[in-house]
Amino acid sequence: MSAPNPARRNERTRRAILDATLALLAETGYADLTIGAIAARAGAGRQTIYRWWGGKGAIVLDALVDAVEVTGMTLADSGDLAADLRLVLRATVAEFADPRISETTRAITIETLIDADLAGQVRDRLLRPQLDAVKDRLRAGQRAGQVRDDLNLDLAVELLFGPLYHRWLLRTGPLTERYADGLVDLAVAAMRPAH
């Protein structure tokens, strides 16, 4: 009926629920994840979950955001743009290649496809920080003359991560460091100023 009072929320229970969610995600996968199972694992009542979250997707998002804790991420700037980007893409490729992480990412991706609100939250809280960090690095590249001035940076970021998502989503090929490197080379070639 009325909204619950967050001030009175039991932090310990909140933690237990998020932890249980991550654990069960890893064990049973997203599709077989149950509110009841989370509650049981967390030693919490089911109602407590419904009190604070809207559904499975919301809990999982919270659990993931909480786990990743992306706060003020920035990329190293070694002067070598391609090298710096390689680092990021290799790391991302590694995450997608890790079955445990991949599984969870798949889970939350499903939920974003179902729930547009959630999609916005995932985008803004989970992904934007990373994408923005890359964008900042590209801007620095522009100032250093390595990147075309008139390049649309949002598009450029998509050029880096889009193919990777595509390959992951459609499983059209392996996700390896070699792949990441090739992708960076190609993207950097596209971004280079016309001589």
Added chain:
Amino acid sequence: MSAPNPARRNERTRRAILDATLALLAETGYADLTIGAIAARAGAGRQTIYRWWGGKGAIVLDALVDAVEVTGMTLADSGDLAADLRLVLRATVAEFADPRISETTRAITIETLIDADLAGQVRDRLLRPQLDAVKDRLRAGQRAGQVRDDLNLDLAVELLFGPLYHRWLLRTGPLTERYADGLVDLAVAAMRPAH
């Protein structure tokens, strides 16, 4: 117990089920689509569905493949690579921008995230033809000297479609013709032979 005999299958029922599936997909979205609703709409028994399909994803896939009917697609070759690619990407963007098609694509995407077998089928029966058509056009571009000889064509195709999927999936920006054109320009720049 024993496998059903496809020869005795009722084609009319099959059609009714696939049609009902597409109709309900458009009306209620994938998440709220139920086997029971499909059966009811199709005037079929639920058991009939279970007899011939494995689950929601399999029906939806069949319905979509059946609807799209991608057979031997090839790209026009006007000599102008960028122009030819623009046509394809603009068409794809238009599809993703169409809410009805987008919704259905989301539906099947969800299912591919859940069921890897299905993902393979979608990839091979639904997407591969299109991607291969583009790949063929790029190969022609290589022969014409517009595309670097050492370019990994699979990667190149991903460079074209990946950003688009990324933007659609994460809803990070509008899907317009302008966007398609800008993407093509960037990708073509990346593919151009070093002078």
Added chain:
Amino acid sequence: MSAPNPARRNERTRRAILDATLALLAETGYADLTIGAIAARAGAGRQTIYRWWGGKGAIVLDALVDAVEVTGMTLADSGDLAADLRLVLRATVAEFADPRISETTRAITIETLIDADLAGQVRDRLLRPQLDAVKDRLRAGQRAGQVRDDLNLDLAVELLFGPLYHRWLLRTGPLTERYADGLVDLAVAAMRPAH
């Protein structure tokens, strides 16, 4: 949505549910009786119970009616009215004194206090046959001159069973054969024609 078709009902399941209900009634008492427990014990789905019954009371009533199976009950007529009535009242007292039966009777009585519809059913299907049998015997007594002609027979029946219910309900005293006999004597005295 639509009413289920009784013709297709599974008799075995129905029996299992009624049996489970009686068993659990005896074991746990009415208050702690659960739809879920009945279903589990019967090896049935909860939905199956909800399909055919309206609630706990309806199942219990059915189970009891089914157990008692009161069909065309009549009293012996030995010529000695008091003796015949003593037999009935002693039997009733014995039932109320039996903890197992008493507990179940309490259960269904509760439900009749809550649900007037159910009360009517209990009255008509479970009790009326017995009360009517006594009434018939009293009518025979009138013909034999042992009972006042102007006696309201419904009232007379209540005079026999009412005190018994009262004592059972309020637990104001023991329910024994002696009690039954005393009650019959008093009631018969009240019914006797003024000489």
Added chain:
Amino acid sequence: MSAPNPARRNERTRRAILDATLALLAETGYADLTIGAIAARAGAGRQTIYRWWGGKGAIVLDALVDAVEVTGMTLADSGDLAADLRLVLRATVAEFADPRISETTRAITIETLIDADLAGQVRDRLLRPQLDAVKDRLRAGQRAGQVRDDLNLDLAVELLFGPLYHRWLLRTGPLTERYADGLVDLAVAAMRPAH
């Protein structure tokens, strides 16, 4: 943990809770009565109720006893036993016929069927005074020679009230003054000394 101190009890809250209980009993009936609703209506905390009462039945009993306030009831003795009893039975019939009172009586009756302890309390605090008053009047009737000396007075009292309860409980007929009078006549006939 430790028992609460009755001396510090807030009388206003106690009253509010009992009043709310009676009001809700009349409005929603016993089955749908919840502790939470009582607390809300009374503007009290649920814990306060649990502090002072054991459960729904205990509160309802207190509320009813409090409402009835049976103190030292005695029957008038006009010399005419039947007339005096008619007064009592007519009053009782009127109570049972009043839907509001009847509903509440049903409520507490339910609870007595569930909780034997409570049954004892109801019997002793709520009913015994009335029954004893009638018993006293019958004893006076014995002394006056209107009632058989060897009559079991407890049984006689049940003979008066039992049929009434029976009819109320099973709803086998209307509860009217005529009914009360007829019942008294019959009972008095049963109690009369053998000529």
Added chain:
DNA sequence: GGCTAACCGAGACGGTACGTCGGGTCTTATG
């Protein structure tokens, strides 16, 4: 008249049962 122990309102918590919904299996009767 100030201190302090308790009661009080409020409401979050771990639970349990509810009644509903959909999944996948089975049974029955048509054609």
Added chain:
DNA sequence: CATAAGACCCGACGTACCGTCTCGGTTAGCC
């Protein structure tokens, strides 16, 4: 023997209350 219909078992859903447990705020009774 495939089909339409639908009953069946199962189990997750989201809700309603239960009885317990904090948490401040208020209030009574003893210094």
